Amino acid sequence: xxxxxxxxxxxxxxxxxxxxxxxxxxxxxxxxxxxxxxxxxxxxxxxxxxxxxxxxxxxxxxxxxxxxxxxxxxxxxxxxxxxxxxxxxxxxxxxxxxxxxxxxxxxxxxxxxxxxxxxxxxxxxxxxxxxxxxxxxxxxxxxxxxxxxxxxxxxxxxxxxxxxxxxxxxxxxxxxxxxxxxxxxxxxxxxxxxxxxxxxxxx
Ligand SMILES: C[S@@+](CC[C@H](N)C(=O)[O-])C[C@H]1O[C@@H](n2cnc3c(N)ncnc32)[C@H](O)[C@@H]1O
Numbered sequence: 001x002x003x004x005x006x007x008x009x010x011x012x013x014x015x016x017x018x019x020x021x022x023x024x025x026x027x028x029x030x031x032x033x034x035x036x037x038x039x040x041x042x043x044x045x046x047x048x049x050x051x052x053x054x055x056x057x058x059x060x061x062x063x064x065x066x067x068x069x070x071x072x073x074x075x076x077x078x079x080x081x082x083x084x085x086x087x088x089x090x091x092x093x094x095x096x097x098x099x100x101x102x103x104x105x106x107x108x109x110x111x112x113x114x115x116x117x118x119x120x121x122x123x124x125x126x127x128x129x130x131x132x133x134x135x136x137x138x139x140x141x142x143x144x145x146x147x148x149x150x151x152x153x154x155x156x157x158x159x160x161x162x163x164x165x166x167x168x169x170x171x172x173x174x175x176x177x178x179x180x181x182x183x184x185x186x187x188x189x190x191x192x193x194x195x196x197x198x199x200x201x202x203x
Contacts, residue, residue: 027122028052028083035121041076042107042156042184048080051154054180055084058151063178066090066147070135070167071157071184073107075117081152082122089147091129092118093138093157101134106159106191134158136166140173149176156184164197 032048058064068091072078078092094109095101102108111132119125129146131138135157143150153175155167164183171181185191186198 024083024086027086028080031079031083031121035079036076039076039079039117039121040074040113042073043077043080048077051077051182052080052084055081055152058178058180059085061178063151063176065149065151065176065179067152067154068092068129068143068147068150069154069156070094070170071107071109071155072114073109073156074113075121077154077156078114079118079121081154082118082128086122088151089127089129091131091143091147093131093133093135095134095157096132098132098134102158104159104163104191104193106157135163135170138170140170143170143174149179150174151176151179152182153179154182154184156182159185159191159194161193161197161200164194165200168198168201 032045032052036043036045036048066089067081067085069078069081070093072092072094082090092114094111094114096109096111099108111130115125115130118128131146153171155164155171157163157167168181168183175181183194183198185194187195
């Protein structure tokens, strides 16, 4: 947190003023136009738009709850989900500096960059439950205790079969009835174990 305060000096104010002078829709639009390019990570523009729209559809259908992501890296998708629903509780799971737990080397989470990016683009890191741990070691009760039941969860942590299966089961346990799980790289031939994990989950 201390690192965020140092790094975010001044830059947080500009993001806050964006939020206070305009609506959260303006902040989301600004992020999609500018921020999306400046935050390192993996999220194509089409997926970003669909996920933002999905959040709006959930709101219209009164599907409420928290959101969160397993595998945030520098926050590229997480920030989008936060700007789409700034009032919601949320969690961010990543091994961050404990990269020896990132067994398949998918991305490389950086806690300082993540918090700095979230602070800059959403105005603060208030209400973000940051959990620096392998998702393999996190229980559903812990997550429910941190943020309550979820309406949306992005699964983009370890890309092994074991992690994918674990994260889907964790997601199922914390999502509410009409909640949505987003699985990254399911059809990416560079990460075939994700599809295997999804298939095993569906068996
Ligand atoms: C592909 S990156 C995530 C990209 C991110 N969703 C984005 O928006 O750009 C995968 C992330 O998962 C983290 N990770 C890898 N194995 C993990 C595990 N077992 N538990 C939690 N996080 C993990 C990595 O440190 C990395 O930051």
